[in-house]
Amino acid sequence: MTLIIFFVMLITESATEKLCPLRASIDVLEGEYFFLCYLGSRQEHFQEEACTITWYKESAGKQQLIKETHRIVSQKNFLEFWPAELSDSGNYSVIHSNGKQNFTVQKWTLNVLEINKSSCFNENHLTTEIKSAGTGHSLKCNDLSVYENDSVTWYKDCKNYEHATERELNFRTLTVQNSGIYTCKILISHEGKIYHSTNTIKLVVEEDASEAVTLEIVGHHEEIETEIGKEEILNCTGFLGYYMQEDASLYWLINQTFPEPCTGIPENEPSICEEELKKLQLGNKFYITRLLRIKKIREKDLHHNFTCMLQADESTQIRIVKLKTGKTQDLPVHIFTTGMVLALLFPFVAVAVVFVFVIFRVDFVLFYRYVCRRDDTAGDGKEYDAFVSYLKDCVSPIDEEREFALKILPMILEENFGYKLCIFERDIFPGGAFVDDIHSFIDKSRRLIIILSQNYVSDRAIYELESGLHKALVERKTKIILIEYMPISDYNFLPESLSLLPSRRVVKWKKEKSLPVNSRFWKNLRYLMPAKPIKIKTKGHYNNLDLGSEAARPWIEGCDFNAII
Structure with a gap:
């Protein structure tokens, strides 16, 4: 009997694990059904009656117990939103108690995004998949609902796609024409109302994607000419490939020391600070970039190594920037000559303009009257x-x-x-x-x-x-x-x-x-x-x-x- 219960718990845990991926930050659209779920251990399944699970949301730096309402419902391992609202954004945690001790077992950051009223998807709520033409592939509509019998509809570029109603959209052989933005929409019935949840995937099919993409920092080691007291902004950009790698990091070091973050308030800004990481997409290529802001160049800054580091997929790329004072250069001969010629011609041009105006004064005045009515x-x-x-x-x-x-x-x-x-x-x-x-x-x-x-x-x-x-x-x-x-x-x-x-x-x-x-x-x-x-x-x-x-x-x-x- 014990063995049977063990297998039942094992199957249940496996099913729950599919619905509860480990993700620290989650984006969801407002007005959609959504759930947070906690994946417990096998021991907890056998001690189900002895343990309790409590959900909390951080507010003003303190954890506050989430009280159930008709919209937010807690069901053991699941915290459901019927539906999610913009005010639900924040940090969530789940605490497990065995009667003697409390353990914070999992944390999430939930970002509720505004819906795009002019489109069926939000640009900030999609994932990108780069695939090669000629291969098979499946787009999956998972993690949207804990219910198995929900109605599923697929859309391509916001148009209904071939009456597909399964949670997976299968392509036997990909072609470039399969590229597009696919959205799966699940309808869920709850207390007499119909709710929905969507997932959007941008599929990019390339003719020749056999060549592996190597992550790299854009640019090489360099020395930048500057002046004492001058402001300098150092830019470091990393190329990630054809999809955004969430685990990629890019940061600056000053002689192996981390700089302070920029505050955005000029009077409280440190002399050298690091801007926030920004993500860029140019065509089908993805980049991350970060700026190092030096308010005023000092003498000692000329002896520092400013190192930009890109880390992703267990690989590290670096780019070193050094500062040096430039030589004061004389004004180029052609610029000096041009300036002298213009200086000599200016009086003649001015006299010519005045002469023309005097001669044609009447014509100018009549034209002005006509144009300005x-x-x-x-x-x-x-x-x-x-x-x-x-x-x-x-x-x-x-x-x-x-x-x-x-x-x-x-x-x-x-x-x-x-x-x-x-x-x-x-x-x-x-x-x-x-x-x-x-x-x-x-x-x-x-x-x-x-x-x-x-x-x-x-x-x-x-x-x-x-x-x-x-x-x-x-x-x-x-x-x-x-x-x-x-x-x-x-x-x-x-x-x-x-x-x-x-x-x-x-x-x-x-x-x-x-x-x-x-x-x-x-x-x-x-x-x-x-x-x-x-x-x-x-x-x-x-x-x-x-x-x-x-x-x-x-x-x-x-x-x-x-x-x-």
Whole structure:
């Protein structure tokens, strides 16, 4: 009878051992069923009634007894989570008591990871297996449940895989096409609810993986040139092969002495400290790396051996780094020559830039206004952009001047550039008080455009000019733009105060040369006009109009100066 019990216990222990692998650190996804299990000895199985098992979780540096809830259940050798939550992360231990003494027989570190809502797996919750093409292989979905009759489903790259429902996925002959990320999902029924647990394996099938991979440190022994007082960061990286070996270790030694770990707080940082170990994956290759941070190089550091050691699979690789002071080198000849040439050229380049800006100042300003949609007219209360003053005598021997004022000027500024002009004959109804009208409309305008010529002699024209000069020079309300329609050699017929205006506010009309929309005349005039966002129309050229034509007749008919005033 005793022999039968022994065999039963042996079989039970063997089954439990399959479910309870020795693993110090465990990763599990939140929201999934999970269990911790303790593998007892044969003696404990025979003394089952005399011994007790208690589960603890470390909290604030102290072990606290785990109290069972509807979610966390303890069943002798098993501690089950229905399901695991992020708050379950921590250090666990199981204590065995025989009534006289307590023994801590096993410890775990449990890491509960957040689920990836955009994928069926978490990148941090998978294992990688590298296999050669042409060989057989099995992917195992073990350690997920203590129950044997659970439903199992396999997925490849998050898609259902060939209706596989067993805990092992067998490949008779591997091919490169079998490479992928495989996830097995087990469904478990508990107290009327369905829970699940997953395991993800990244399978890499290589065409030729017959050559054995040797673990090695990247780089060779070296001497690094440095300076006293300078900060240096030494990097050591170890190549692990085509899968992450959890037992691999990488660390620094300073003359066979371990450095202190870095704290992450600059003011409390030791002069030489070692950063935490980091794991890297580049393609299908795995590396581990660790930094040694030297805050300030001292004289004695130049005599140290900084040794990086890689240990894995009972093999050790080392890399020694030494520091030395470098020689102060003179500035290379080509760099010195380049600097001298640039220093000599800089004044000429600066002068050229200023010269170009001065020459094309108007073009730069107009481009800036157009790009930035600048608007100087918003909210100023003005109705017109400019009041146009010109020779009003209808019996003028120079018809072109009237054509320019009544036709060409408004056609370009209003139709092409969106400005609104106030022209006395066109926009002011006869019958009003002349003086009041002049003052009123000049006040409503942002600019006063005066077309100067030898014929600018009428009393009303002179009054408009004097009114505008008074507002520009005394009241400083309106800016004046002078258009010299014909060359003027003698300005004695004009008020003396006109000489106080800046010369840059005079724009000269050059007949055919000034007709194109993009001519210098129109650019200078737009430069002096207020900035406003406009949509430029590109009518290339305006020929002189025949004032006797039907198009020009409405501008001239009935033009009786005495009748207007």
